[in-house]
Amino acid sequence: xxxxxxxxxxxxxxxxxxxxxxxxxxxxxxxxxxxxxxxxxxxxxxxxxxxxxxxxxxxxxxxxxxxxxxxxxxxxxxxxxxxxxxxx
Amino acid sequence: xxxxxxxxxxxxxxxxxxxxxxxxxxxxxxxxxxxxxxxxxxxxxxxxxxxxxxxxxxxxxxxxxxxxxxxxxxxxxxxxxxxxxxxxxxxxxxxxxxxxxxxxxxxxxxxxxxxxxxxxxxxxxxxxxxxxxxxxxxxxxxxxxxxxxxxxxxxxxxxxxxxxxxxxxxxxxxxxxxxxxxxxxxxxxxxxxxxxxxxxxxxxxxxxxxxxxxxxxxxxxxxxxxxxxxxxxxxxxxxxxxxxxxxxxxxxxxxxxxxxxxxxxxxxxxxxxxxxxxxxxxxxxxxxxxxxxxxxxxxxxxxxxxxxxxxxxxxxxxxxxxxxxxxxxxxxxxxxxxxxxxxxxxxxxxxxxxxxxxxxxxxxxxxxxxxxxxxxxxxxxxxxxxxxxxxxxxxxxxxxxxxxxxxxxxxxxxxxxx
Numbered sequence: 001x002x003x004x005x006x007x008x009x010x011x012x013x014x015x016x017x018x019x020x021x022x023x024x025x026x027x028x029x030x031x032x033x034x035x036x037x038x039x040x041x042x043x044x045x046x047x048x049x050x051x052x053x054x055x056x057x058x059x060x061x062x063x064x065x066x067x068x069x070x071x072x073x074x075x076x077x078x079x080x081x082x083x084x085x086x087x088x
Numbered sequence: 089x090x091x092x093x094x095x096x097x098x099x100x101x102x103x104x105x106x107x108x109x110x111x112x113x114x115x116x117x118x119x120x121x122x123x124x125x126x127x128x129x130x131x132x133x134x135x136x137x138x139x140x141x142x143x144x145x146x147x148x149x150x151x152x153x154x155x156x157x158x159x160x161x162x163x164x165x166x167x168x169x170x171x172x173x174x175x176x177x178x179x180x181x182x183x184x185x186x187x188x189x190x191x192x193x194x195x196x197x198x199x200x201x202x203x204x205x206x207x208x209x210x211x212x213x214x215x216x217x218x219x220x221x222x223x224x225x226x227x228x229x230x231x232x233x234x235x236x237x238x239x240x241x242x243x244x245x246x247x248x249x250x251x252x253x254x255x256x257x258x259x260x261x262x263x264x265x266x267x268x269x270x271x272x273x274x275x276x277x278x279x280x281x282x283x284x285x286x287x288x289x290x291x292x293x294x295x296x297x298x299x300x301x302x303x304x305x306x307x308x309x310x311x312x313x314x315x316x317x318x319x320x321x322x323x324x325x326x327x328x329x330x331x332x333x334x335x336x337x338x339x340x341x342x343x344x345x346x347x348x349x350x351x352x353x354x355x356x357x358x359x360x361x362x363x364x365x366x367x368x369x370x371x372x373x374x375x376x377x378x379x380x381x382x383x384x385x386x387x388x389x390x391x392x393x394x395x396x397x398x399x400x401x402x403x404x405x406x407x408x409x410x411x412x413x414x415x416x417x418x419x420x421x422x423x424x425x426x427x428x429x430x431x432x433x434x435x436x437x438x439x440x441x442x443x444x445x446x447x448x449x450x451x452x453x454x455x456x457x458x459x460x461x462x463x464x465x466x467x468x469x470x471x472x473x474x475x476x477x478x479x480x481x482x483x484x485x486x487x488x489x490x491x492x493x494x495x496x497x498x499x500x501x502x503x504x505x506x
Binding site: 001002014015021022036037040041043045046048049050053055071074075076 | 330331334339340341342343344388389390391392393397398399432488489501502
């Protein structure tokens with residue numbers, strides 16, 4: 001079982017969290033002309049790396065905050081967690 | 089190639105089964121092939137087999153990083169079905185069902201095809217209505233589908249929870265009588281044996297480390313056993329697709345996720361069908377050895393680890409116990425995981441790529457095993473003719489750009505949201 005360090009609550013069991021996917025994907029900015037390709041890349045296309053992966057998690061059964069986790073997708077080792085507006 | 093029959097079995101019994109031919113060769117890779125298939129799983133083996141059989145392209149290599157039967161083809165829950173609503177899926181998988189029906193004879197290898205029927209339980213009137221709609225769509229496409237009522241179900245799956253106190257009472261079910269199971273590693277071995285007999289080189293322990301591309305055309309691949317040239321290369325590596333695509337600077341609409349399955353200790357026959365739980369994601373069948381073969385949800389986060397985590401297993405099995413309360417008394421024998429290439433609309437891609445001579449086959453999500461014959465059949469056509477077959481022309485990569493998604497269930501990689 002994963003033990004995830006919520007930046008607000010500390011180490012908690014995986015059961016309290018839900019997953020939000022790749023945190024490196026950037027939504028095209030508002031008010032700017034956006035090509036179809038930029039939208040498709042944002043919505044569907046992913047790097048999907050084996051190894052270090054930055055991702056969103058949601059402490060859904062806890063403080064209900066979204067935050068970022070840097071995790072190894074092959075070993076599940078968690079390197080770091082951070083608040084949503086911080087670089088990871 | 090030695091033909092397998094009752095006579096060859098008896099003949100070999102006299103020599104204590106010491107003189108059987110090897111089932112496939114262990115060839116040294118040649119410098120060049122007419123086609124290379126990367127990935128010696130079920131789909132790769134089937135592709136090579138149909139390339140040789142249907143398209144007379146025999147000078148083919150299958151490059152497999154591990155060993156034949158060691159990947160997802162040996163890790164699934166062996167279910168076969170074509171109970172889909174959309175035409176693109178229904179017609180595709182139904183062609184697959186027709187290939188399954190004759191596969192043992194065609195391969196001269198007993199794949200233990202068992203059309204025992206797949207039952208999707210419904211737990212509300214609304215769900216029964218959507219199942220009826222799907223059943224009607226299936227029948228319009230010539231696929232067998234029947235609706236079952238609660239009383240009929242009591243007769244054929246008496247151990248399901250029909251009590252008044254059931255949290256998810258059983259209202260009825262959609263059944264595809266021709267759905268069922270097959271022995272998964274026999275499928276891999278059977279395809280490998282026949283492909284090998286037709287001249288296909290199955291090269292195990294050979295990892296592809298890079299691609300040679302010039303002027304937008306594929307020239308060959310670099311491997312741990314040297315460079316191999318070919319004008320046609322098919323990518324058939326399921327969960328590892330993104331890793332190879334990265335070497336081509338391609339991003340694909342998939343995420344890798346681990347899906348677990350498990351079997352219980354063997355018990356006497358009590359389940360004659362494949363049954364799926366309609367109020368969650370759980371499915372089970374009973375193997376010929378008597379084990380309950382069970383599976384359900386993804387673990388729910390990107391993973392390349394071929395092993396899973398206990399919370400998901402507990403969740404899946406609690407659904408199983410809600411459906412068949414007597415499962416709670418069984419001990420688990422084994423659990424394992426495989427890496428799914430989860431596509432963003434839940435449907436696969438079998439297509440050409442932007443590189444001439446490079447063909448893609450990925451995005452099988454939970455359902456790769458049942459597609460093994462038809463995926464190979466259509467992928468072989470796509471490679472041989474350099475254009476998709478009518479059956480896979482909708483499984484295009486650019487559907488994610490054009491908006492022609494095949495969103496059968498309305499869920500992609502985040503299946504727990506649906």
